[in-house]
Amino acid sequence: MAAVDEVLGLFLELARIPSPPGDERAVVDRCAAYLSDLGLEPVEDDAAGPLGGSAGNLYCRIPATEGESGTAIFLCAHTDTVTPRATYARSCRTAS
Secondary structure (H helix, E strand, O other): OHHHHHHHHHHHHHHHOOOOOOOOHHHHHHHHHHHHHOOOOOEEOOOHHHHOOOOOOEEOOOOOOOOOOOOOOOOOOOOOOOOOOOOOOOOOOOOO
């Protein structure tokens, strides 16, 4: 359960960081620090400039284990969050 607790803790930490669209710098910095602490080498692209944002996309390559074969995977996630509102409407539709 330690791994689950760690992932949940990181998620909750990231969710507390304000990161509206175009202003994700703090979240990207935290994710980069986390990856670096794992001994990985995150790289940030220059997407922020053309998009007028505060942070680019973060990439991190994990090399294959020497002597092992496998299939490469790519994980992708947004670093921005939806601005909270005092109230929200929820709608449900049922299939006919």
